[in-house]
Amino acid sequence: MNNGDVSFRLKELNDEMSKLVIEVNKLRKSVGENEVWDNADLIRNWKISTRTLASWRAEGLIGYVQIGGKILYPREMRENFLKNNIKNGENKNGI
Structure with missing residues (x-):
């Protein structure tokens, strides 16, 4: 492969x-x-159980909006939850 071929590619x-x-x-x-x-959207997209999601709400880990009986999760609240739960990837041995 010559320089012309590389440039073209x-x-x-x-x-x-x-x-x-x-x-x-x-x-x-x-x-x-x-x-x-x-x-339903959050459970399906994040592959979590209904109980896990209810626990996160009860513990105040994830923000939500409730209108009547409907619970909604705006994008900003989902992103905040993810940001607040970032792990650095190190194991317990510091490796």
Whole structure:
């Protein structure tokens, strides 16, 4: 492979990357920045049990909005929960 081939391939990859960025941005807009999930959405997407989610709410670990009997989880509250539970990846031996 010569330099011309490499340059051409890099340009192709750059073009494809640009197309992907455009598609990702379209998807973000379609999902919406203020997307709100209900219990079923959170349980399905995070693969947790109903009881686990109820425990997190009772312990004040995850914020929510309750309207009548409906419990909702705005994106900001879900993101805060995740940020508050970040672990550094080290095991108990410090490795």
